[in-house]
Amino acid sequence: xxxxxxxxxxxxxxxxxxxxxxxxxxxxxxxxxxxxxxxxxxxxxxxxxxxxxxxxxxxxxxxxxxxxxxxxxxxxxxxxxxxxxxxxxxxxxxxxxxxxxxxxxxxxxxxxxxxxxxxxxxxxxxxxxxxxxxxxxxxxxxxxxxxxxxxxxxxxxxxxxxxxxxxxxxxxxxxxxxxxxxxxxxxxxxxxxxxxxxxxxxxxxxxxxxxxxxxxxxxxxxxxxxxxxxxxxxxxxxxxxxxxxxxxxxxxxxxxxxxxxxxxxxxxxxxxxxxxxxxxxxxxxxxxxxxxxxxx
Amino acid sequence: xxxxxxxxxxxxxxxxxxxxxxxxxxxxxxxxxxxxxxxxxxxxxxxxxxxxxxxxxxxxxxxxxxxxxxxxxxxxxxxxxxxxxxxxxxxxxxxxxxxxxxxxxxxxxxxxxxxxxxxxxxxxxxxxxxxxxxxxxxxxxxxxxxxxxxxxxxxxxxxxxxxxxxxxxxxxxxxxxxxxxxxxxxxxxxxxxxxxxxxxxxxxxxxxxxxxxxxxxxxxxxxxxxxxxxxxxxxxxxxxxxxxxxxxxxxxxxxxxxxxxxxxxxxxxxxxxxxxxxxxxxxxxxxxxxxxxxxxxxxxxxxxxxxxxxxxxxxxxxxxxxxxxxxxxxxxxxxxxxxxxxxxxxxxxxxxxxxxxxxxxxxxxxxxxxxxxxxxxxxxxxxxxxxxxxxxxxxxxxxxxxxxxxxxxxxxxxxxxxxxxxxxxxxxxxxx
Numbered sequence: 001x002x003x004x005x006x007x008x009x010x011x012x013x014x015x016x017x018x019x020x021x022x023x024x025x026x027x028x029x030x031x032x033x034x035x036x037x038x039x040x041x042x043x044x045x046x047x048x049x050x051x052x053x054x055x056x057x058x059x060x061x062x063x064x065x066x067x068x069x070x071x072x073x074x075x076x077x078x079x080x081x082x083x084x085x086x087x088x089x090x091x092x093x094x095x096x097x098x099x100x101x102x103x104x105x106x107x108x109x110x111x112x113x114x115x116x117x118x119x120x121x122x123x124x125x126x127x128x129x130x131x132x133x134x135x136x137x138x139x140x141x142x143x144x145x146x147x148x149x150x151x152x153x154x155x156x157x158x159x160x161x162x163x164x165x166x167x168x169x170x171x172x173x174x175x176x177x178x179x180x181x182x183x184x185x186x187x188x189x190x191x192x193x194x195x196x197x198x199x200x201x202x203x204x205x206x207x208x209x210x211x212x213x214x215x216x217x218x219x220x221x222x223x224x225x226x227x228x229x230x231x232x233x234x235x236x237x238x239x240x241x242x243x244x245x246x247x248x249x250x251x252x253x254x255x256x257x258x259x260x261x262x263x264x265x266x267x268x269x270x271x272x273x274x275x276x277x278x279x280x281x282x283x284x285x286x287x288x289x290x291x292x293x294x295x296x
Numbered sequence: 297x298x299x300x301x302x303x304x305x306x307x308x309x310x311x312x313x314x315x316x317x318x319x320x321x322x323x324x325x326x327x328x329x330x331x332x333x334x335x336x337x338x339x340x341x342x343x344x345x346x347x348x349x350x351x352x353x354x355x356x357x358x359x360x361x362x363x364x365x366x367x368x369x370x371x372x373x374x375x376x377x378x379x380x381x382x383x384x385x386x387x388x389x390x391x392x393x394x395x396x397x398x399x400x401x402x403x404x405x406x407x408x409x410x411x412x413x414x415x416x417x418x419x420x421x422x423x424x425x426x427x428x429x430x431x432x433x434x435x436x437x438x439x440x441x442x443x444x445x446x447x448x449x450x451x452x453x454x455x456x457x458x459x460x461x462x463x464x465x466x467x468x469x470x471x472x473x474x475x476x477x478x479x480x481x482x483x484x485x486x487x488x489x490x491x492x493x494x495x496x497x498x499x500x501x502x503x504x505x506x507x508x509x510x511x512x513x514x515x516x517x518x519x520x521x522x523x524x525x526x527x528x529x530x531x532x533x534x535x536x537x538x539x540x541x542x543x544x545x546x547x548x549x550x551x552x553x554x555x556x557x558x559x560x561x562x563x564x565x566x567x568x569x570x571x572x573x574x575x576x577x578x579x580x581x582x583x584x585x586x587x588x589x590x591x592x593x594x595x596x597x598x599x600x601x602x603x604x605x606x607x608x609x610x611x612x613x614x615x616x617x618x619x620x621x622x623x624x625x626x627x628x629x630x631x632x633x634x635x636x637x638x639x640x641x642x643x644x645x646x647x648x649x650x651x652x653x654x655x656x657x658x659x660x661x662x663x664x665x666x667x668x669x670x671x672x673x674x675x676x677x678x679x680x681x682x683x684x685x686x687x688x689x690x691x692x693x694x695x696x697x698x699x700x701x702x703x704x705x706x707x708x709x710x711x712x713x714x715x716x717x718x719x720x721x722x723x724x725x726x727x728x
């Protein structure tokens with residue numbers, strides 16, 4: 001039997017399609033088209049200037065012998081492994097503090113969110129220089145409390161931490177997600193636990209953490225994706241130095257594309273980064289058993 | 297749905313593959329038509345202000361040909377121009393860097409051939425050797441605005457306080473490290489950032505010592521592994537003798553700030569800089585007036601001062617895609633040769649290579665100070681024209697990696713020199 005889509009409010013067969021057409025158009029023009037173009041360009045030797053020639057998977061094969069690429073992948077993975085757990089801990093801890101019902105908490109929440117709005121811009125770069133250079137505020141503070149100054153910028157083992165610290169400082173978005181989830185936990189659970197003699201620490205581990213499980217996982221996935229694509233902070237603060245110890249895959253793509261006129265290779269690397277991100281997220285879903293849940 | 301998506305992907309791929317630009321060049325028609333032209337350049341505030349005033353003058357003389365300025369600082373500028381050129385949206389007239397001729401126009405067709413525009417562009421005020429800088433494969437792709445070289449400039453106050461003279465030989469420079477070191481100061485600073493002065497000075501030292509040119513104009517490496525090792529050893533000698541800060545100390549002190557923004561330079565803890573004569577103004581302006589002075593170009597003990605580089609500090613080029621080649625040529629002619637324009641621009645792009653503009657500035661007493669001193673010293677020396685291949689971004693990465701490895705003591709200089717030699721040779725070969 002033929003369906004009749006018309007109803008009293010005038011919704012026709014194609015109304016839905018018309019309504020989502022701006023998105024469909026945007027998706028094709030701004031996402032799908034660049035996505036396919038990027039893949040095609042990655043199979044060429046395009047240099048941004050001349051007609052590209054098809055080279056098949058040569059760019060992908062060359063990556064395995066490119067020491068800069070191998071180093072960049074190592075730096076990116078190291079950065080992600082160090083950064084993501086720290087970010088989750090810091091943002092969750094701050095969210096717990098800001099969920100306390102004290103006077104003027106709204107002001108605190110706003111203040112803590114400000115760094116996320118600032119991002120890695122020029123003013124922040126200058127501030128970081130004042131903080132972390134040899135005579136910067138951080139080293140002055142360390143000297144006051146009797147600790148030797150740290151070579152933040154110059155020591156290859158330390159430089160990655162000033163990038164991590166910048167991104168940790170911008171914990172606002174993750175914190176807001178935690179804060180919203182914390183407010184959704186019914187107070188009655190804590191009251192019941194208190195009656196049963198459960199302390200605050202025990203309540204946290206037995207009530208808060210299990211109920212935040214989904215939100216924590218979502219935050220881990222989001223932070224992992226953003227960490228694997230990191231570009232701004234090392235580009236602005238360390239330029240990938242010293243000894244390329246903060247040179248991420250994002251920086252490599254930028255340099256190959258715009259500095260070295262190697263658009264074919266840059267696009268191939270960006271596809272590898274895409275695949276790497278997809279694999280990492282897939283593994284995370286597998287480990288937590290979420291893939292099965294999603295499939296069901 | 298899946299079929300539709302796969303079909304869409306295939307269509308996009310085919311369209312994209314067929315859709316690469318195939319631009320055609322607009323021929324000159326010998327007349328000036330009403331139009332709007334875009335002119336892009338990079339530089340500091342002094343250059344921006346002077347150029348904007350020059351554009352005002354142009355607009356008052358040629359009300360039918362409006363010039364729209366596009367300008368900014370150097371950071372990220374070449375990336376921006378590269379993106380514009382690859383998408384065919386570059387300005388009609390561009391200030392370009394010397395090495396862009398290699399990357400953006402290796403066969404000479406990347407920019408408009410200025411030889412075709414002699415109705416409007418008068419190049420009679422330029423020496424042939426200066427014009428040859430912009431010649432690629434028989435096409436005149438660009439005209440040099442000025443010719444410049446990197447020289448040594450010192451903080452006279454610090455030198456006076458310590459009672460030492462400016463060095464005139466390499467040995468004297470190395471000897472300064474002891475005196476300065478006793479006071480916790482440095483007589484000079486060399487960097488491995490965008491300036492890349494560390495490798496530059498080391499190359500000059502070896503060129504003077506051996507008579508070999510680092511890279512020739514055709515992109516052939518003229519240094520042997522031993523020459524490269526000598527350059528790296530010399531750099532290490534400067535670090536070890538407290539003439540310059542090592543990479544780690546420099547990075548710890550300044551982060552990524554340029555030397556002229558560094559408190560170490562502004563406060564006089566660093567008392568010297570190696571800089572282009574056309575760009576030394578930014579160092580001059582952060583110190584008290586008259587404190588920064590030009591030093592000698594260093595020579596060896598036998599008085600040989602060869603090996604120092606000169607290059608066209610900037611060039612003007614016209615986009616190969618411009619619809620208005622005649623009008624663009626007329627504007628470049630105005631910038632290069634017009635006397636009133638020369639008065640306004642002064643030495644904001646160095647001492648003009650056009651004899652008309654240079655004479656005008658000389659007659660009005662506008663060629664003076666550090667720019668003039670640097671220029672006169674270079675004129676009297678046996679200089680080497682820098683190869684555009686030496687300044688390519690990838691090459692700079694090789695030099696900086698090598699310097700960093702030596703400074704951080706990750707390998708001995710012979711090992712690093714061998715790696716550098718292989719990297720440079722492989723890369724130069726790939727460009728041919």
